[in-house]
Amino acid sequence: MIEEARIGVFVCHCGGNISDVVDVERVREAASKMPGVVVAETNQYMCSKAGLDLIKEVVKKYRLNRVVEASCTPRMHLTTFRRAVVEAGLNPYLLEMVNIREQCSWVHTDREAATEKAIALVRGAVMRAHYLEPLQPDYKPVEKSVMVVGGGVSGIFASLELANKGYKVYLVERMPTIGGRMMQLSKTFPTLDCSTCILAPRMVEVAQHPNIKIITLAEPIKVSGSPGNYEVTLKIKPRYVDVSNCSACDECAKKCPMKKVPNEYEAGLAYRTAIYLPFPQAIPQAYVIDQEHCLFFQKGTCKLCAKACGRGAINFEEKERLETIKVGAIILATGIDVMDPSPLKEYSYGLHPDIVTNLQFERLLLSGMRRPSDKKVPKKVAFILCVGSRSPERGQPYCSKICCMIALKQAFLLKEFHAESEPWIFYTDIRAAGKGYEEFYTRCREHGIKFVRGRVAEVKPNNGSLLLRAEDTLLGVQIEENFDLVVLSPALLPSAGTKEVGKLVGMDTGPDGFLLEKHYKLEPVDGAWTGVYAAGCALGPKDVRESVVEAMSAASRASTFLGGGRIEVSPEKAFVLKDLCDGCGVCVQVCPKNAIAIRGGKAEVNPVSCIGCGICLPACPKQALDLKHNTEKQLLATIYGVCQSNLKPLIIAFTEKVVGYRAADMYGLDRRKYPPNIVIIEVPTTRRVGLRHVLHAFAAGADGVVFVEAEDNWYGLSKEEGLKQFRNHVSQIQRELRKYGIDATRVMAVAVTLPQYYKLEIFDMVVNRVKGAKPITDEARAKIKEVLTT
Amino acid sequence: MKYAYYPGCSAHTSGKEYDKSFRLVAKALEIELVEVPDWTCCGSHVTYVFNPALAASLSARNLALVEKMGEGIEVVTICSGCYQTLKRSNELLKHDADIQAKVKEALEAVNLTYNANVKIHHALEVLTTQEALDTISKKIIKPLKGLKVAPYYGCAVVRPKFEDSFDDPENPQSLDRLLKVLGAEPVPYIDKVRCCGGVLIMKQERVGLEMIRRLLANAKQAGAECMATPCPLCHLNLDIMQPKVEQAFKQRFNIPVFFFTQLIGLALGLKPAELGLDKHMISPISLLQSKGVEIER
């Protein structure tokens, strides 16, 4: 508490909006007599230049050290008034605003009562002002580096954006080369660019960029630290080939006796050797030994590659190693897998070489477009969509988004290749919603591609052909047709390990298995943790264009976060009173952001991770936690200040600051009415208010308490969990209050969303209920006070 | 191994040779079959349509009798329709309170109770376990010399999927494996699980005949010399009705259709007459002789 408070109170008429209902002069008069107040002024429009100048003048003239501004909702002009106060030489946190418009003059009709309430609110603010402290935002330096996990198109473009902005980028890729899925594709729809041609130059750019370090055969296994200062441990598998020495001359592979290893890049359609270059444009341009298929590692013999290598680049002694890097932000761009259609036995995948996936078809397009079985030109080719997609019962419930366009593209390219070919596309719906997509669909129809609307029932090998059965639903007839080649469009899945890598950085996966963005619409590339982002197919199936958009977006977000070189941490955070803390760890459990840790036997709050929700405060059995700018003393001062009022009964509505407070404002904007017996006290969340505070409220003279909480909590719990905890919190308080003779009906709770602000009509019910109840005796209140003071 | 044997209604008529060959093969493999005393119709899917509680009751009567035959005894049946019906009844009796109540009352009227605990097997299941296949392969004396067989499972033995279904509904392999063990060659048959029409042959003859015709035509196209099936109704359709199919569509098939137990019997050295091979409408004898499969007359 400040020794010598010199408080100035400013009450606004708001051009009649306030003064029509509230007797502003009386409020000013009453304020001038409140403890610590040296001056009280009014003005028609406090937010006008004249009003602000008045404030600045008065602050200087009276050497004020605290300011109370009673006017409209702080959501409108908090910044305005804080600026004025700063210009007058005071710390912005020494200003307290009182809402006597949206939450007073606009919601009440009785002039006398409304004025009483305004005076009560101002008193609460004045008492609080005694305990306000100057606060500075905290600044923490950040690492100007970013780790990008995944070297596909999304990872590549995110890395280039960041590197070009001057950040150091660690591009971590678990395959031996970057490039990802795009390097397996023929052409990209709808423009039909050569996929590898457009990506390869960027890959070279990445390799040559001084700010980007590519780390292949690597995966993050541990992430610690805090936003802006993450520490990541990478597990790096041995390549057994020295990248700087390897000239990619291919002499080793020529001598390698293991020639029948399934080639991942060719989607299993061709073979490679145990020592191999993944594909010609691989970056790094170096060979790698596949330990599982290498004779030396399996049987201890051979080593022919080492003998053939003219540069001694092969090293069988290389071991797996761990490496730690420090980064300021992390971007997950872990990409996509194609579902194996084998379990959907009706399509006979795996029973005949001419039944392939669309990914395998890309490889066929790039190797002469022949059927795998006999290398003949396929005439009749069936493209089957929705193999495992849009199938809650037998696959994935979601739509894999791009398979329709892939099938259109592939059918188109097939016809380009072999003019006499007959592509048929069997679809459930043709999804061609992107830019240029519908036009491409039109081109495909012009090109003579046949379309049958009906999900294929079965594909069976039939004497050298493939028999397909389906219903043409547009006609209502069954179709049975033999094809030379069948191309399945399997569901697209998040790449293996997505869930695990997401967990490392606090990013959950949704029910579809893909990473969950912070907010579906407004924060589509942010993770739950600050400084963590995601881009591309890791978030859901999409095409190259959208992946690039997200990659650049994630890079921009990371750059915004790290740009200042330091992060500003709001001072309104929880902190530990070390003398009172006994290290019990309850706060660690309840914190929704994992922002508290026990160090050296005492709790410690990470101010960067802490979001200032206040949930930890009432949970602490030793009252060893407090919250800056919403301290225990400040809250109690407001309660006691507000309760010294003639309003009878008096009900305090502890209102959550983001949605609850705004909902109350909207009630006022709507000019709805409720009795002036309700006095709103803003809190970060209602969970910050515990039994102790409620008891104080009753001791101070309140007759009822309402908790107004947001239905969709902002502190990171699922909606169900948040509501559950809210209800439990209130029930527990109600139960405890009975021990003090306070009936549970005096405590009510409501959860609101902004569109449902009308739920606050509960205020009417609360007031009526309390009015109808037997008043709390002075003895009862005195007893509570006694308990509180011991 | 001992089983309660529930033959099903066709065992004395159209499926006579199936019943016979199954008993002989079981004996040869030292599988003890004890016929359920006084067994009656299981209801079949026909009754299920008419009145599910009645079907469940008819099934439950037989299974109640099985329970009386011994603790933990399991049932084997040759009829795919009965297999499906009995299993469906078990499921319903476990999960449908309404059916449970009605069946209980109906059984009480004949002094029986049933606890829905009896496990139900199909002859194909029992004769194609790894153990059974091992025993069979040891006892083969007359392998089937590469006889090209279209393995025709039909629908009821593999669908619907139960928790303890013994084979895959789309591409089952039990019969295929058995045929290989017997020395025959199972051909890749696109319609191995496609329904033959069942009782449609009675209700809508023309439709039924067309469905049978397709199965025969596709088997021929797959290079099959004959077919093997575990279902007596499929056999009725494919063998007994084959001449009608040929007549109706003016097409010649001449594809013998075996009960799979008959093929096991042949490989184990049993006589064709014992196995009822002379009871088929489309005789398999000349085919077997032409393949060099040794058969004593």
Added chain:
Amino acid sequence: MNSVTTRKITPDMIDPTFESTLRKRLGEKGEKIPLCFQCGVCSGSCPVAFAMDYTPRQIMELIKLGVKDVVLNSSTIWLCAACYSCSVRCPQGVDLKQVMDTLKEMALEDPKYSRAEKAFYEKFIDVVRKNGRINEVTFYVKLMPKSAVMRNLGFGLKLYQKGKIKLSPTKACSDQVAKIVEKILAKGAQKR
């Protein structure tokens, strides 16, 4: 191709309670009916669809529109061979085979729809009740018109010679079966 196909649906043809009645009878399985998105896998799989006036998928659509008479008068529900191909493959988990069975049930309950089909089921139960087991010949003779029986005499003779026909059916515990049948049927048609 479809021969008897309705080309126009007018408001008087629609029964708004049809779908909900069907769903209630199906219990838990009924909840899947609105999920049908007309992909056509059922019809593509159906071995009898070639002979139906409406494919299984079209029946689902007609159910959702509430065109009760068309559905219960269709040949589809009677031609359904109950092979489960559709149910096993439906991506939304609709047990279409059970839907067809239930539609058969509903048709059998109302003489308006039952036609000749009813005889098949009633006569089947009759034979089982009297004999304890089903006998194909007895059933066939009971069910089919005399002309069909006469037409097939030669065929029947051949089968008899092969021992595939039992002229007099075995009676097995028919009294117990008869009691069961009576008890259940006394409760009236299965109404769910």
